[in-house]
Amino acid sequence: MTYAHAIDETLIALADPTRRAILQRLRTGAMPVGILAEGLPVSRPAVSQHLRILTDAGLLIVTPQGNRRLYGLAPAGMNGLRAYLDDLWGDALAAFAQAAHDLSKDDTHDT
Amino acid sequence: MTYAHAIDETLIALADPTRRAILQRLRTGAMPVGILAEGLPVSRPAVSQHLRILTDAGLLIVTPQGNRRLYGLAPAGMNGLRAYLDDLWGDALAAFAQAAHDLSKDDTHDT
DNA sequence: CATGTGCGTAAGTCATGACTTACCGTAAGC
């Protein structure tokens, strides 16, 4: 899986409100699918499908425990996305600062 | 528009590969729709539709110039999403660090 | 060992999103 593909999976995973609700729930700690599904407005298999997408995107870690699987947030799960956003928007911020700087010099020059 | 809704729009905007390609193109500077569409594998109206979604999400700024509209990256466009990711994943990192710390203490205690 | 529990996946349904072509309003150029 390439870096760009990983970012694609992460952003697609985060673009769904149900999956974001799952991530919010998991902030309190890892929990099994059945518990997780209880507090969500969709069926248990739907939660399972979303967990699959989140796990494939590298956002969750799974801990098997007998016939249960505990899902928790992967600590480094968001690193790639953060790096991508910094890279994409870093230039915009720098260009903005440069433009403001140039405008200031122009004004001074014209005066 | 609420904060949660703004995050929703931003993440949905970023989840599409064509829109991410548009953002990549705009790193070099603001440009009109026609120029932008030339380097993309979809039609000009499709690009216009995507620009609408990106602008509504607060990621772009539009500068009218006669019958042209220059689209550029909004410098602060990604701030809300960054804050959201820090908030969502901040606990996970802290909990991970705490767990590692507790494990270390347990090991020391047991030894 | 039989039964119950947990959960992932298959298959189907339906809404939504990404694209297209066509059209129209506004500004620019001659």
Next chain:
DNA sequence: GCTTACGGTAAGTCATGACTTACGCACATG
């Protein structure tokens, strides 16, 4: 003033995604 250029939106098509119920496998329990 007419023609050209720019670009947003309408309307339609089609693929995709989110959900459902049903099923089956693995583990737990009595």
